[in-house]
Amino acid sequence: xxxxxxxxxxxxxxxxxxxxxxxxxxxxxxxxxxxxxxxxxxxxxxxxxxxxxxxxxxxxxxxxxxxxxxxxxxxxxxxxxxxxxxxxxxxxxxxxxxxxxxxxxxxxxxxxxxxxxxxxxxxxxxxxxxxxxxxxxxxxxxxxxxxxxxxxxxxxxxxxxxxxxxxxxxxxxxxxxxxxxxxxxxxxxxxxxxxxxxxxxxxxxxxxxxxxxxxxxxxxxxxxxxxxxxxxxxxxxxxxxxxxxxxxxxxxxxxxxxxxxxxxxxxxxxxxxxxxxxxxxxxxxxxxxxxxxxxxxxxxxxxxxxxxxxxxxxxxxxxxxxxxxxxxxxxxxxxxxxxxxxxxxxxxxxxxxxxxxxxxxxxxxxxxxxxxxxxxxxxxxxxxxxxxxxxxxxxxxxxxxxxxxxxxxxxxxxxxxxxxxxxxxxxxx
Ligand SMILES: [Zn+2]
Ligand SMILES: [Zn+2]
Numbered sequence: 001x002x003x004x005x006x007x008x009x010x011x012x013x014x015x016x017x018x019x020x021x022x023x024x025x026x027x028x029x030x031x032x033x034x035x036x037x038x039x040x041x042x043x044x045x046x047x048x049x050x051x052x053x054x055x056x057x058x059x060x061x062x063x064x065x066x067x068x069x070x071x072x073x074x075x076x077x078x079x080x081x082x083x084x085x086x087x088x089x090x091x092x093x094x095x096x097x098x099x100x101x102x103x104x105x106x107x108x109x110x111x112x113x114x115x116x117x118x119x120x121x122x123x124x125x126x127x128x129x130x131x132x133x134x135x136x137x138x139x140x141x142x143x144x145x146x147x148x149x150x151x152x153x154x155x156x157x158x159x160x161x162x163x164x165x166x167x168x169x170x171x172x173x174x175x176x177x178x179x180x181x182x183x184x185x186x187x188x189x190x191x192x193x194x195x196x197x198x199x200x201x202x203x204x205x206x207x208x209x210x211x212x213x214x215x216x217x218x219x220x221x222x223x224x225x226x227x228x229x230x231x232x233x234x235x236x237x238x239x240x241x242x243x244x245x246x247x248x249x250x251x252x253x254x255x256x257x258x259x260x261x262x263x264x265x266x267x268x269x270x271x272x273x274x275x276x277x278x279x280x281x282x283x284x285x286x287x288x289x290x291x292x293x294x295x296x297x298x299x300x301x302x303x304x305x306x307x308x309x310x311x312x313x314x315x316x317x318x319x320x321x322x323x324x325x326x327x328x329x330x331x332x333x334x335x336x337x338x339x340x341x342x343x344x345x346x347x348x349x350x351x352x353x354x355x356x357x358x359x360x361x362x363x364x365x366x367x368x369x370x371x372x373x374x375x376x377x378x379x380x381x382x383x384x385x386x387x388x389x390x391x392x393x394x395x396x397x398x399x400x401x402x403x404x405x406x407x408x409x410x411x412x413x414x415x416x417x418x419x420x421x422x423x424x425x426x427x428x429x
Pocket of ligand 1: 131167399400
């Protein structure tokens with residue numbers, strides 16, 4: 001029997017490089033699980049809005065330093081970046097957690113419920129980790145502890161990116177995100193691949209979801225101004241009516257999704273959220289302003305949708321003798337999971353969660369600023385189950401709401417899969 005076991009062991013370690021570190025990861029993850037839950041509760045009870053994550057950042061920096069990890073603070077305002085040099089040469093793998101909370105007043109009766117309040121956009125509001133970023137921070141702090149404990153064995157280096165302001169910050173009319181700013185500060189320059197996760201209140205604990213290629217939408221703001229010629233409402237022929245023209249444009253835009261986009265590949269959304277024009281029942285106004293949101297998946301589709309919006313708006317306006325001004329402001333790019341990296345890491349997901357607990361997610365029309373890292377280097381962003389076992393996802397409060405709830409028994413899988421990403425990637429270089 002011994003003769004059989006030894007060659008098999010050798011084959012498995014040779015073929016999969018550092019996967020032999022997985023049992024060590026599992027053991028350490030079990031040891032620190034309760035500590036990770038404690039950290040999460042502390043962060044949950046002390047939530048901080050984007051670019052104000054001072055307490056959270058200090059907690060992270062202190063912890064990383066205690067593990068012997070090199071720490072840079074105040075990256076992109078409040079970000080903390082840790083660098084763990086492995087014992088052997090190899091690639092640098094980045095892991096990312098976002099730290100910001102939201103202006104939401106927490107309901108429910110959790111013993112570690114947030115009672116923090118603030119004034120946001122002139123309004124009194126509670127502050128809550130209503131997107132689960134508290135869990136991301138605690139899990140990545142735990143992963144840092146796991147990987148630091150085996151640093152001599154690592155064939156490469158690990159960069160721990162704790163970023164601020166994933167939900168976006170609007171300062172003096174300019175919107176920005178922690179990830180975008182960190183990229184501008186060069187955080188991805190020495191990185192070979194990046195991994196991240198998002199906890200999901202609608203996915204059962206123990207389950208991992210992923211999607212190869214475009215997984216989450218690009219978000220762009222749309223503004224269309226239709227210029228007509230003002231006239232008496234009783235004699236429309238003496239002017240050019242921007243209200244009728246704007247109505248035709250709104251309807252025309254809907255043909256982009258039904259007639260121009262290949263819906264068998266990826267969905268897309270064009271929504272007009274507001275129309276403003278006119279002041280009185282018998283005055284045809286000079287102009288109508290419309291604003292909306294565009295959601296697309298991947299650069300090619302984004303370019304197509306932008307082009308069709310401009311063509312439809314300007315040509316409909318022209319046919320009426322009006323003029324349409326189209327302004328599109330790009331916000332988040334699409335979160336695109338590198339096809340090659342994703343294919344390579346699927347066995348890692350299956351090893352961590354079990355084959356039956358890994359699923360391919362449908363595309364999500366919401367956005368995630370992890371996309372900024374993925375534009376620099378290959379990246380994979382996965383969903384981690386945070387709904388209690390047997391829960392009904394249709395009845396579970398969604399992210400960004402006051403009753404948002406995460407079951408902590410799912411964290412251990414997060415610890416394991418993020419650590420596996422690192423050692424598996426290092427082993428397969
Ligand atoms: Zn969110
Ligand atoms: Zn989030």
